[in-house]
Amino acid sequence: MEKNLEIEISKTNRGKEQIILNRKYKFNLSSKRKDNSKKYKCTEYKTLNQCPSFIILNNENQILEYDDSHNHLENKFGAAKSIVKNKIKDEISKSSIPFNINIKRTYDEISQGMGLICPGYNSIKSQVTRSRRKQLPPDITTFDEIPNESKYYKTKRDENFMIFKNNFNCFSISIPSRQTTYEILFEEIKNNSSKYNSIEITPKIFHCDFEKAVSNAAQKVFINVNIKYCIWHLKEH
Secondary structure (H helix, E strand, O other): OOOOOOEEEEEOOOOOEEEEEOOOEEEEEEEEOOOOOEEEEEHHHHOOOOOOOEEEEOOOOOEEEEEOOOOOOOOHHHHHHHHHHHHHHHHHHHOOOHHHOOHHHHHHHHHOOOOOOOOOHHHOHHHHHHHHHHOOOOOOOOHHHOOOOOHHHEOOOOOEOOOOOOOOOOOOOOOOOOHHHHHHHHHHHHHHHHHHHOOOOOOOEEEEOOOHHHHHHHHHHOOOOEEEEOHHHHHHO
C-alpha cells in the first residue's frame, strides 16, 4: 500500500460521504460492513474508465486497505473543488444564522490555504448558495402566515422592521440599465400618478438594491429622498 496517504472527509452534492485522498482522487461511500468498516469506490468507477480502485476505512477513519489501481489521471482540481465546497457548507451548517454567512468572504479565507490549485469562486457559488437556502425557513407566501407577535420584528437597535404589501405593481423593460433610463422611468411614474390618480409622489425613503444607477436616479428625481439598500442583495454577494 502506498505510503503517506492523507485522507480528508467531504460530502457529495447530495450530502453523501466522500473521501478525498492526497487531494488527487475522490471516493464515494459504497457500502458499510458488519465490523463498522466502510468501503469507498473511486468516483471514476461509474464513468467509461470503470476505475476499480477502492479504499476501506475503519470506524475511526483509519485506512485498512487501499487498492491504488487507478486507470485514469489524477484530478487535483476536482478534489480541491470538493474540499472548498464542503468547508464552506460546513461553516454554513455550524452557524445559528446561516443568512449571516458571507459566502465570498468565507471562500476567500478558505482558498488562502488551498495553494495554487483552487477552484474559482464562480464555479462553486451556486451550489453553496443552494446549500445555505436549504437551512433557511421557507419563504412566506401569504400575509396570513405572518405572526402577530415575534421577536424578529425588532432590529438590534430596537427599531421595527417594515412589513408591507405593495399597493400597485409597475413593470418596465429598462434597456440599457443606465441612470438616465431610470430617471425617465421615475419621471413617468410621477407624472402619471399625478395625471391619472391626482397623487403627488414625494417619497421620504427609497428602498433598492445596490445598483448605483437606480439610487442616483432616485436622488435626482425625488428631492431629499433617503436611500435604503436591500440587505438581502448584500448577503447574496
